[in-house]
Amino acid sequence: MKHSSVLPYAFTEHGVAMLSSVLNSDRAIKINIAIIKTFVKIREMLSAHKELTEKLNRLERRIEKHDGEIHAIFDAIRRLMAPPERPKRQIGFHSG
Structure with missing residues (x-):
């Protein structure tokens, strides 16, 4: 999907982190923190398994x-x- 013409259904961890610099509302920041924590947990699970x-x-x-x-x-x-x-x-x- 590197050069795909379809839009992605998901963001990468870095994409979510970049969104927090664009969106400045409290709600957006809280959601971005929760998403990044989820990525961290997934990474921990993957490294454990x-x-x-x-x-x-x-x-x-x-x-x-x-x-x-x-x-x-x-x-x-x-x-x-x-x-x-x-x-x-x-x-x-x-x-x-």
């Missing part, structure tokens, strides 16, 4: 592979849906 981390990494690689394959399928479908170009008839006399 290496097997889970490895599974998540494998899933992520699989999803990235499937993402490329899905794009290829949609491209093929679009090409099939496009009307075929008909050969243009030449005007004039043909010798031969």
Whole structure:
């Protein structure tokens, strides 16, 4: 999804931290702190459970592979849906 045309459904920890510098309301700051604490807890859980981390990494690689394959399928479908170009008839006399 590095160069994807779809919008993300989630922010990274750094993205949330950057939001706190833009949003200055008390509520936004409290929510950002809660989200960052959640990221910290997730990181602690992942470091404690290496097997889970490895599974998540494998899933992520699989999803990235499937993402490329899905794009290829949609491209093929679009090409099939496009009307075929008909050969243009030449005007004039043909010798031969």
